[in-house]
Amino acid sequence: MPLFDPKNPDFRAIAADTFDRQPAMRTLGISIARLEPGEVELSMAYSPDFTQQNGFVHAGVITAGLDNACGIAAFTLMPPGSDILTVEFKTNLLAPAKGERFVFRATVLRPGRTLTVCEGRAYAEHDGIETLVATMTGTLMALSRREPPPSSDRVRAPA
Amino acid sequence: MPLFDPKNPDFRAIAADTFDRQPAMRTLGISIARLEPGEVELSMAYSPDFTQQNGFVHAGVITAGLDNACGIAAFTLMPPGSDILTVEFKTNLLAPAKGERFVFRATVLRPGRTLTVCEGRAYAEHDGIETLVATMTGTLMALSRREPPPSSDRVRAPA
Amino acid sequence: MPLFDPKNPDFRAIAADTFDRQPAMRTLGISIARLEPGEVELSMAYSPDFTQQNGFVHAGVITAGLDNACGIAAFTLMPPGSDILTVEFKTNLLAPAKGERFVFRATVLRPGRTLTVCEGRAYAEHDGIETLVATMTGTLMALSRREPPPSSDRVRAPA
Amino acid sequence: MPLFDPKNPDFRAIAADTFDRQPAMRTLGISIARLEPGEVELSMAYSPDFTQQNGFVHAGVITAGLDNACGIAAFTLMPPGSDILTVEFKTNLLAPAKGERFVFRATVLRPGRTLTVCEGRAYAEHDGIETLVATMTGTLMALSRREPPPSSDRVRAPA
Numbered sequence: 224m225p226l227f228d229p230k231n232p233d234f235r236a237i238a239a240d241t242f243d244r245q246p247a248m249r250t251l252g253i254s255i256a257r258l259e260p261g262e263v264e265l266s267m268a269y270s271p272d273f274t275q276q277n278g279f280v281h282a283g284v285i286t287a288g289l290d291n292a293c294g295i296a297a298f299t300l301m302p303p304g305s306d307i308l309t310v311e312f313k314t315n316l317l318a319p320a321k322g323e324r325f326v327f328r329a330t331v332l333r334p335g336r337t338l339t340v341c342e343g344r345a346y347a348e349h350d351g352i353e354t355l356v357a358t359m360t361g362t363l364m365a366l367s368r369r370e371p372p373p374s375s376d377r378v379r380a381p382a
Numbered sequence: 383m384p385l386f387d388p389k390n391p392d393f394r395a396i397a398a399d400t401f402d403r404q405p406a407m408r409t410l411g412i413s414i415a416r417l418e419p420g421e422v423e424l425s426m427a428y429s430p431d432f433t434q435q436n437g438f439v440h441a442g443v444i445t446a447g448l449d450n451a452c453g454i455a456a457f458t459l460m461p462p463g464s465d466i467l468t469v470e471f472k473t474n475l476l477a478p479a480k481g482e483r484f485v486f487r488a489t490v491l492r493p494g495r496t497l498t499v500c501e502g503r504a505y506a507e508h509d510g511i512e513t514l515v516a517t518m519t520g521t522l523m524a525l526s527r528r529e530p531p532p533s534s535d536r537v538r539a540p541a
Numbered sequence: 542m543p544l545f546d547p548k549n550p551d552f553r554a555i556a557a558d559t560f561d562r563q564p565a566m567r568t569l570g571i572s573i574a575r576l577e578p579g580e581v582e583l584s585m586a587y588s589p590d591f592t593q594q595n596g597f598v599h600a601g602v603i604t605a606g607l608d609n610a611c612g613i614a615a616f617t618l619m620p621p622g623s624d625i626l627t628v629e630f631k632t633n634l635l636a637p638a639k640g641e642r643f644v645f646r647a648t649v650l651r652p653g654r655t656l657t658v659c660e661g662r663a664y665a666e667h668d669g670i671e672t673l674v675a676t677m678t679g680t681l682m683a684l685s686r687r688e689p690p691p692s693s694d695r696v697r698a699p700a
Numbered sequence: 701m702p703l704f705d706p707k708n709p710d711f712r713a714i715a716a717d718t719f720d721r722q723p724a725m726r727t728l729g730i731s732i733a734r735l736e737p738g739e740v741e742l743s744m745a746y747s748p749d750f751t752q753q754n755g756f757v758h759a760g761v762i763t764a765g766l767d768n769a770c771g772i773a774a775f776t777l778m779p780p781g782s783d784i785l786t787v788e789f790k791t792n793l794l795a796p797a798k799g800e801r802f803v804f805r806a807t808v809l810r811p812g813r814t815l816t817v818c819e820g821r822a823y824a825e826h827d828g829i830e831t832l833v834a835t836m837t838g839t840l841m842a843l844s845r846r847e848p849p850p851s852s853d854r855v856r857a858p859a
């Protein structure tokens with residue numbers, strides 16, 4: 224039983240299409256494994272191209288997967304004609320991202336007309352065992368496709 | 383005048399070497415532009431390979447640059463024989479990451495024996511104008527190179 | 542020279558009034574020390590009533606001061622008739638909150654029609670010396686006074 | 701069945717004692733409702749003294765409850781002779797903190813020798829219904845009681 228009622232009956236096709244229009248996901252080798260209203264699972268194979276100095280997947284790449292899982296989970300609940308923007312996220316790194324495959328699961332904690340809060344978990348699969356390697360809490364913003372992205376009235380100069 | 387006294391006279395060579403041993407930085411096209419005790423600037427050229435659905439650089443890639451800038455800034459102040467681990471970070475996305483070049487600047491806010499807190503700012507350079515696109519506050523942990531990375535006694539199963 | 546142009550010429554009176562209508566600030570002994578467009582300083586005397594087990598001021602109380610400094614700083618730039626809501630914040634605790642007096646300074650990093658991002662710093666004054674004890678990055682949301690606070694369509698049950 | 705094996709057989713008495721030695725918890729009217737290895741529930745009655753301008757409980761007070769729930773949850777798994785310090789936390793505010801009673805539940809996500817990561821949820825009870833009002837992810841640090849709290853080698857002047 225799904226946790227949420229999607230406002231857009233085509234949510235699955237539209238979310239998958241938005242995902243597919245992201246070259247970064249293709250470059251990083253991340254794909255959709257599961258897509259439900261307010262819940263998403265993404266999958267990524269290990270690649271030495273995205274590792275840090277100890278051979279683990281770089282925290283920024285893990286964050287890219289988590290952010291996208293959160294964004295797509297939020298997007299499934301938005302009305303037709305929405306675009307989506309990440310406002311902020313926080314990642315806690317719990318264990319080295321070491322494995323053959325990585326899974327990014329996100330669920331909506333609180334859907335809203337403007338802001339949606341999601342929670343993500345990244346797991347590494349190594350020798351058949353899944354280890355929790357990172358968590359994310361993130362805030363996503365719905366934007367009408369006709370509106371331009373919000374731009375600051377005036378951005379403060381760097382300190 | 384530098385803000386901090388490095389504990390390792392070779393901090394510059396060692397920080398640059400640690401940076402260079404990260405395949406992810408090479409793949410993302412990120413390089414060191416400036417390296418001082420507790421202060422780092424990294425630089426990245428725009429690449430369509432790392433964009434999201436609107437052609438802006440993906441938030442995860444911006445985060446990878448900020449995380450690495452924070453990590454290297456913290457690393458310049460650590461004693462010889464240290465390895466470094468990211469504990470957590472939070473990114474606020476302030477404007478679309480649109481530009482020809484991106485700059486990631488980080489400074490140490492509080493150096494410590496075990497934990498160091500850093501602040502990062504990401505800027506997009508577009509038509510010669512620099513715009514603040516994201517901020518990070520992150521916690522980094524120093525690890526003796528002989529110690530294994532901390533592993534959990536027991537990791538809780540996913541909820 | 543102020544960093545920002547306030548949209549509300551009465552910003553000072555209205556921000557001070559909103560602050561004064563918060564019983565929590567009175568109970569915690571926090572008052573406004575300085576109020577400029579996009580910049581705020583709050584002040585709090587030490588009280589043993591708000592300490593943790595080592596006699597330092599509790600992190601939640603430091604966070605209350607930082608959150609309010611961020612909120613008031615954001616509020617000074619909002620148009621007349623706005624109410625304000627905190628979306629999220631992150632606090633890094635850098636040193637024990639030990640002192641006779643505490644100062645909370647916040648500045649707006651990016652003002653927006655809907656969302657404003659602020660940065661706060663908490664300092665402890667002890668024996669005439671000011672120490673940075675905590676930082677905050679927070680997101681604030683402007684709300685028209687006539688709108689009800691956003692309520693979730695359906696809140697997920699706790700995991 | 702408890703999720704974790706406590707390293708200290710007296711964890712219950714010691715955690716309750718550490719909680720009781722916090723004057724801030726008494727002032728805020730927060731008490732322990734449930735205490736298990738790695739899991740804590742705190743309870744707080746509504747008080748008008750801790751509200752913001754709309755009569756809801758102030759975000760800083762909700763954060764104080766969440767931070768303490770996380771801290772005590774982490775503390776139950778630490779070895780005898782430990783003291784505990786909050787490194788950082790992030791709070792997302794999901795709904796107005798309006799109710800007669802508030803509950804703060806925290807669980808350990810990843811216990812560690814030095815760092816422990818916890819997750820907290822704050823609920824408001826209003827007319828017999830529990831609403832999720834805030835979430836926290838926080839990092840806690842174990843400290844031997846003999847060690848002084850980590851102090852910075854040199855703290856950077858405010859920008």
